[in-house]
Amino acid sequence: RPRPAAPAAPAAPEQPSEQVGGRRNARPPQDGKDSKDNYATGEFTFVDEQAEESEDVIDWLKFAESRSEVRAERRRRLRNRLVGVLVVLAVLAGGVFGYLWWDGRFGGSDAAAVAGDRQVTVVHLRDLQGKVSTALLVNDAAGHKGSVLMLPDTLKLPGTGDTGVTTVGQSLDAIGASATREGLSTVLGAPVAGTWRLDTPYLELLVAQLGGVAVDTDVEVRDGNKPDGRVLAPAGKGVMLSGKASVAYATYQAPTEGRDAQLARFGKVMEAVLRTMPTDLAESTDDVHRMNAVLDPSLPEKKLGGVLALLAGQAKAGHLSGSTLKTKPDGTLDEATAGQQVKEILGGTVKAGAVTSTGGTSRVSVVNASGNDQNATAAGVQVTNAGLELVPSTAKAAAQAASEIRYTDDAKASDAKALAGALGLPETVVKKVTDPQNADLVVVLGKDYQAPKA
Known part of the structure; x- marks a missing residue:
């Protein structure tokens, strides 16, 4: 019987591939020595696997970016809606304020906030010879009226020294502006909030800034009070007076006249100034600023601007009046006359x-x-x-x-x-x-x- 063929010799083992499952396999040792290329399987990752992971990262970035864009778009829409609502509210508020302003409900509100509900201010007109004429400027917001109350220079005030008494005509030099305010408050029973020292050069500047004032003059006043001087203020109704003419008329006193006549002329000029002043707080304060006067600390520029603006409003509404405080010949007040006068003008403090x-x-x-x-x-x-x-x-x-x-x-x-x-x-x-x-x-x-x- 024939002998089976001897099995074929096994083929020489095939050299392992350098790529098996995407991994590098270790080479068998040769000649009994370890090879320098003896690496473990799975020790390195090839480029194709890095590419897959990179695509995953890119996809994630695209997803995150798309979500960020969605959130940003939502914020833009919300912001646009809020801006639209604010614009609508601003338009409505502007319309309401405009109507109330047109209706007169906000007239002088800024000035009132600065000056206060009731304001009594003393103004001293001082000429270059040192003669002082004094008046109270009274804004009665509750009573809807304004007043220029002239104070005779013989009016007695608490003073210093042996007698403890001074007069309005002497008080500014004798006891100062602050003590004069306190003395007037004591005598009249009404708080005097501030002092406006109006020296004649500043009155001239103020009237010039206003473009002149209209005054019903009772006498003709000439430059330097000389018979042959240029006529500054003719006698008549509604005479337009310049700054220089206003000062000349406000301080004029004929040789045969008493101080009351001159005081009344000063009152007329003050009323004319108030009728001409702007009612806007900013404009009034600007006029005060450009007058460049050295003001008393009790009445800074903005506060004085508010006082004048409010009184200007009363004057333009026809609610401004002027009068002279009634006193006895010895300078004291008569309760029967001055008491009633003070009560009406200063708001019933007496x-x-x-x-x-x-x-x-x-x-x-x-x-x-x-x-x-x-x-x-x-x-x-x-x-x-x-x-x-x-x-x-x-x-x-x-x-x-x-x-x-x-x-x-x-x-x-x-x-x-x-x-x-x-x-x-x-x-x-x-x-x-x-x-x-x-x-x-x-x-x-x-x-x-x-x-x-x-």
């Missing part, structure tokens, strides 16, 4: 239960009914020493036996009792009254009052 001073200190007026003229002076000194404010007065009454200390406000009852003790009088002299009086406390000195001995 009335029962509402007479207060700016510092909260009680104001005291002394009426001498003791029959001894020296008693009033002695009592006045005691009032001042007691820390109260003395209202200058020379009032007298028929002699009476018992003294009285009258008050209208219950809050002043304790001050009245303390004053009785300071005057050496019993508390029984204190009594409450309902009639208006020109001070918190009115002391009527009777024969029972004994002046302290020196």
Whole structure:
């Protein structure tokens, strides 16, 4: 039987491929020595696998970028909507404000915020010779009126020195602007908020900036008050006065005239200035600034601009008036006339239960009914020493036996009792009254009052 063929010798092992499953296989050792190319399978990653991973990263970046664009687009749309809403609200607000302004409800609101609801300002016109003319500019917002109240230079104010009394005509030099305001507040019972010192060169500049003012003049005024001088202000209705002419007219006093005539002319010029001033706060403040005056700290430029703008509004509405405060020949106030005048112009500060001073200190007026003229002076000194404010007065009454200390406000009852003790009088002299009086406390000195001995 034939012998089976011997199995064929196994073929020499095929040299392993350098790529098996994308991996490099290690070569078998040759000649019994390790080869330098002896690498483990899977030790390296080839470029084709890196390409796959790179495509995944690119796809992720594209996805993230698309989401970012979506969010950015949403934010843009939201921002556009908000801008649109704000524009609509601004248009509506502008329309409402415009209507209210046109309707007059916001007229002078900025000026009112600066100046306040009620403003009393003292203005001193000082000429180059040092003569002073004084007026109160009063804006009564609640009463819808403005006033120019001229103050006679003989009006007595609390002062310093032996007598403790000065006058409006002398107070600016004697006690200064601040003490003058306080003195006026004491005498009139109304707080005076600021001082406007208007020297004649500044009045001339202000009128020139306004383009002149129209004044009803009662006399002809010539340059330098010389008969042959150039006519600056002719007599007549609605005469247009330049800056120089306004100063000449406001300070003019004929040789045969008293100070009241000149004071009235100053009042007319002030009224004309207020009628010509702009009602806009910014414009009014600009006029004050360009006047270049050195203003009192109590009344800076913007505040003065607000005062003038508000009064200009009253003047243009026909609600501005002028008058002169009534005083007695000795410079004291007459309760019957000045009291009513002050009440109407200054808002009723001289009335029962509402007479207060700016510092909260009680104001005291002394009426001498003791029959001894020296008693009033002695009592006045005691009032001042007691820390109260003395209202200058020379009032007298028929002699009476018992003294009285009258008050209208219950809050002043304790001050009245303390004053009785300071005057050496019993508390029984204190009594409450309902009639208006020109001070918190009115002391009527009777024969029972004994002046302290020196």
